[in-house]
Amino acid sequence: HADATGRLYHKNFNGSRGGVSGSGSPIVLADVDNYPLDNFPGTEDIDRNGNNLFDLGDAIEVAHTDSWDDSLPEGCRPHQNADGSPQSPPDPFYLGGKCYDGLRNYSQVRPVVFDGGYAFGKPFTTTPILPGYYVVQASTPRGADGADLYEIQQEEDKNVDFGDAMAISPQMLPPYCVGGLATDGTVLNNGVSPHATGDFLTLFSTSDGPIDIDPSVLGTRPGCDFRLVQVTDGKNAAADFFMFTETPITGHITGFVLNDVANEFATGTPNFGEKQAPSFVPISVRDYEGNEVYHTYGDRFGNYNAIVPSTFRINTPMPSGVSPNMLQVCLNAPTTQDADGNWVPEPRHNRQYTQFCYTLDFKPGQTTYLDTPVLPIAAFVGQNNWQLDCEYPSGTPVINFASADGNAGPYVSASNRRLTIYSLGNVAVPDPLADTSIGGGTTQQLITRDFGFRAPGEAAGRIWIGGREITGSSILSWTNAAITINVPSTIRTGQLRIRRANGMETVHGLTIT
Numbered sequence: 001h002a003d004a005t006g007r008l009y010h011k012n013f014n015g016s017r018g019g020v021s022g023s024g025s026p027i028v029l030a031d032v033d034n035y036p037l038d039n040f041p042g043t044e045d046i047d048r049n050g051n052n053l054f055d056l057g058d059a060i061e062v063a064h065t066d067s068w069d070d071s072l073p074e075g076c077r078p079h080q081n082a083d084g085s086p087q088s089p090p091d092p093f094y095l096g097g098k099c100y101d102g103l104r105n106y107s108q109v110r111p112v113v114f115d116g117g118y119a120f121g122k123p124f125t126t127t128p129i130l131p132g133y134y135v136v137q138a139s140t141p142r143g144a145d146g147a148d149l150y151e152i153q154q155e156e157d158k159n160v161d162f163g164d165a166m167a168i169s170p171q172m173l174p175p176y177c178v179g180g181l182a183t184d185g186t187v188l189n190n191g192v193s194p195h196a197t198g199d200f201l202t203l204f205s206t207s208d209g210p211i212d213i214d215p216s217v218l219g220t221r222p223g224c225d226f227r228l229v230q231v232t233d234g235k236n237a238a239a240d241f242f243m244f245t246e247t248p249i250t251g252h253i254t255g256f257v258l259n260d261v262a263n264e265f266a267t268g269t270p271n272f273g274e275k276q277a278p279s280f281v282p283i284s285v286r287d288y289e290g291n292e293v294y295h296t297y298g299d300r301f302g303n304y305n306a307i308v309p310s311t312f313r314i315n316t317p318m319p320s321g322v323s324p325n326m327l328q329v330c331l332n333a334p335t336t337q338d339a340d341g342n343w344v345p346e347p348r349h350n351r352q353y354t355q356f357c358y359t360l361d362f363k364p365g366q367t368t369y370l371d372t373p374v375l376p377i378a379a380f381v382g383q384n385n386w387q388l389d390c391e392y393p394s395g396t397p398v399i400n401f402a403s404a405d406g407n408a409g410p411y412v413s414a415s416n417r418r419l420t421i422y423s424l425g426n427v428a429v430p431d432p433l434a435d436t437s438i439g440g441g442t443t444q445q446l447i448t449r450d451f452g453f454r455a456p457g458e459a460a461g462r463i464w465i466g467g468r469e470i471t472g473s474s475i476l477s478w479t480n481a482a483i484t485i486n487v488p489s490t491i492r493t494g495q496l497r498i499r500r501a502n503g504m505e506t507v508h509g510l511t512i513t
Helices: none
Strands: 010-011 015-019 133-138 176-179 222-233 250-262 282-286 291-296 305-306 327-332 335-337 344-345 356-362 366-375 401-402 419-421 425-430 446-451 460-466 468-470 476-480 481-485 492-500
Touching: 222 291, 250 327, 282 335, 327 366, 344 401, 344 481, 356 366, 401 492
Parallel strands: 250 366
Antiparallel strands: 010 015, 133 222, 176 222, 250 305, 282 291, 282 327, 327 356, 335 344, 401 419, 419 481, 425 446, 460 468, 460 492, 476 481
16 A cells, blocks of 8 residues: 555655654554554555655555446457358448447447456456555545545445444454544544544535434544455455545436337348337436426437436435435427526427336436337338328418417407417428438438418418408508407407418418407
8 A cells, every 4th residue: 555645755764654854754654553463564664666755656556446438348249140251241330349239249248347446466467465454545536626526435424314224244344444543543644634523414414403423433533545454365355435526426328219119120220120219309308397407319320318417315214325316308309498498399309209208217426228219109100111291281371379469369358459370480390202211210301391371472361260351451460470460349259260372271270259
């Protein structure tokens, strides 16, 4: 063990070590108090690199925790034919041994690492670690400003408030925390200061006030970034360091959207032989009140990922003490929230598929894998099919809504007879002549149709309420987006009907009251 934070110490001529202030400075022991062996100077106190300083070069070993992102699995085999010959044409998703999960390459098991793992000694490294006592120190990751990003969990840090009492076996006690404080209570000058627990658990309080700390751990306690580890023959010695952030780190999502009743026959997609995946489907993540916390889209092959708020709630009766953040993941969302919190139409909503919302759990730093299918609700959905066309022909006037002055709807009062009718305008609809053999398998291809009231250069049309036509000065304005009229006092109620100058009429209308 050495000081992994880079603190420097010198070795005195009598074998003791002190701070860089001078040869007479207090003794600093690498293993804090040499408990229980009292073996100073031990193997951990040797100036291994001969520079008369206690630094990283004096450590028996220095390691960094593993990272999945920095050590991705590799060496996977390309897709092969039944006789073992290479596929022709070659697999477009096999890039020099790149591994991916898909039916086309079946299940390939490769050696990988997981985030946070570390090891000392053989067979993980070339250094033999002999039986004995060792001190292992963990240094938390640091940001660009040099400040620690994480805190190491200690006695006063809140974990479990209530729940089943755990019976701890003395045969599996974790390694002692020995940072700055000897196991007999002696405060040491080893570059790490002990800490006072205070009277209450840190971070959070309850509605009844702060939570008292167990009296058995009150007072000055050793730092848990140093742990005393015993190595014995035939047994792995585990030294786990638990780190956290005061603000919980985000939860992670990776998932895919699939059409559960269709197969993918295009060999150019990673889903070949699996279910088809609608492309570019909008995905909305919402909290328990329905507020949108994240909005994203699937890619060409139905895959998506996201980061979402996690949780600091510690209120479940289980040993882990962590209550997940429950969020709804809504597939093929028809709306999204703008910056002002207003719900607006989602232009990529695909009306050929269902809308599904799944309630799922998210925890700090955990990746939740989502298998989130949708189902077709139109005929001839999918690759190599003509897209079903249920929309009106272009040029058909389509009413979006109508509103009288002072009213949020088509109610015309006796004192206010002005009514404005709004059109759908230009609308993107599925293209019935689209070539669906391209894309990710089920990419919805769109065309624009005119569902307004008046095209450029077109004359105004005609309008009726019930059997009465509105004419002359009662028509105040007529544009593609809206028509404004004064409803004659002799008209009480009736169905609204609009005919454009091109001769096409509204198919569905609304009743004016």
